Amino acid sequence: MNEFPLPGGIGVSQLRAYDWEAEDGVCGGSPHLHLACTEAYVVTGGQGAVQTLSTGGYAETPLEAGVIAWFAPGTVHRMVQGGGLRVTVLMQNSGLPEAGDAVFTFPPDVLADPVAYAEAAALPKNDHAARRRRDLAVRGYLPLREALLDGDAEPLREFHRSAVALVSPKIGDWAPRWRAGALAAAELTGAHLTALADGDGSHLEQSGVRVATPSNPDGYGMCGRRAEYDIPGERVIDQEGRP
Template sequence: MVNEAKPALPHPLPGAIGLSHLSAYDWEAADGVCGGSPHLHLVCTEAYVVTGGRGAVQTLSPDGYRDIPLEAGSIAWFTPGTVHRMVQGGDLRITVLMQNSGLPEAGDAVFTFPPEVLADPEQYAAAATLPPGTGPETAAAAQRRRDLAVEGYLALREALVAGDDGPYLEFQRAAARIVREKVPTWRDLWRAGALATAERTGAQLDALADGEPAYLGEATAYEAAPTRLGGFGMCGRRDEYNLPGTTLPYRSE
């Protein structure tokens, strides 16, 4: 029997995070707002570190609808299950930090498409997947994907603001159904990334407690630069790193 290779993240970023840089889309949506594709993550907390410009992130969660202002120096983060929509207010630029390196790139995100799309796995996959590259065809597909996500999002927001959380809760359940078959792969990635990083810290603490810090002999430094500029992400144009568990730049979303 041949043993399948397990995921390995030999040089994870601090805390086994994922990293990318975003410039929010400036396409105007049906409600007159410029910005990205609303979506949620199932098991990963996401953080926006604003490096320039201004805008907002709109969120839907059990505590209702929020519109959080973003400007240079501000940070916003949202836990699994929170629907979020990045809004462009003027040259908004953000560094995105993602929990659980590798999981977001392995499908830990579901768009707020209308219910009939969410109910059909093939239709959902077709709407969510972009052509490769960064040319006009990909840009047009990314805008169609954004518009479809906004269509579903506006219905969720309207109901939530009116005090009806039923559609929002049903969207969460639909999202869980869509990703369920990916969980075994996610578990392997989690073990190789975030869990392995935490366990490594535990082993280092044990070594320090024993007065035997031999692991410090493995100290070194790494460097990296973006390997693709202007890719089409969920929220905007994305600068990506070819680092395991970071943004895995050339796979389709």
Template sequence: MVSGPRPAPLPGAVGLSHLSAYDWEAADGVCGGTPHLHLVCTEAYVVTGGRGAVQTLSPDGYRDIPLAPGVVAWFTPGTVQRMVQGGDLRITVLMQNSGLPEAGDAVFTFPPDVLADPEVYAAAATLPPGTGADTEAAARRRRDLAVEGYLPLREALVAGDAGPYRDFQRAAARLVRPQVPDWRELWRAGALAAAERTGAQLTALADGDPAHLEEATAYVSGPSRRGGYGMCGRRDEYTLPGTTAPYDVTG
């Protein structure tokens, strides 16, 4: 009989949240979120309302991708992304390797001197708990500092110089290197475990054993926190069963 830990995670052990993009104006006159990249996670935006854009920096250069209801856009590791508010932009976010972004996989485009010092970076990246005025002010300062570091990266890439963008990627990799062993354990408990369960189920079916189907059931969940301050906007979060930490409620 094939079995696995219960309750089951979302398909593929992905993370889920809803975002309403920030409408704070930045130094370049653009309203929107905090530029950042992910080191090992692909992120997808499913646009559910409003309009806006996402600015990206990658080896492909600089792109400004329009966002409107029905659009799905996704970004592979290393892509710098900046959500732009165009009017009531609302997005459902699907995140590969649930738990890793919360564990530090996302790195903000802070200026090089901030990225060079892990303690300074952590102080700038961490928000106070809660959803009050102090948290909002800290989230806005964090966004503005990331935009300060992002604009030179974009300017250089548009001019054909990928050097600063590459330097940022390397700085981000150095910054997170000490955390990789912990990330590996999260991945093993989440996305890898989900894939291995599928492999075991396929083996069982090939042997004529459908016993795992006896565990069939359904789950439902709602937001565990509304209006939190995320990287790109106000964030409705889900405490989903069976996913990797920090959302693992099974102990």
């Protein structure tokens, strides 16, 4: 049986928001943004909030079971723990966040030094390291938030520019991942529509159920303890649109 990615070539993970208190008294995750991917929170339990920074200002959106919240690229987001918050994360362009499409709101001196940034952003191996990374991101986040509350979006724009400078060298690796993932999923739908219009339903022979269980059930994510899934089956479409 051929393997297929999740619908649309998305990534999925489960998060339990960190309950460590930051310097502003808030318990929660590491503020960050994505540059090419939209992210969605599907809240499955507990309560909390997501704080967001955009050029339109600061917002805090309550989260409780049944709520879906999503943010476009460029939106700084910080998951806030209110009690037992559990979230299923849906990430556009599976593979790109893992390849670096996420930048923490570290202070400007760290953002300006790619080596220092990479060291500070490294995947934590224990609670102490995860908390240190989160606290450094909060330290850079709070001035951005204060500026927005004062009506000044320029510090956030400067953070955007720093983030672009950090990821620009990686784009050559991102494009093949996108083509093999999200783009291939969309093109596969196009191939199916063309086949169906011709009365060809041969792809229906590949039907069936696929199941994934966490490959890392208790890892460290940006916002909390993260159950990760390795979803197999990225499909490559040839130049004539055939899978």
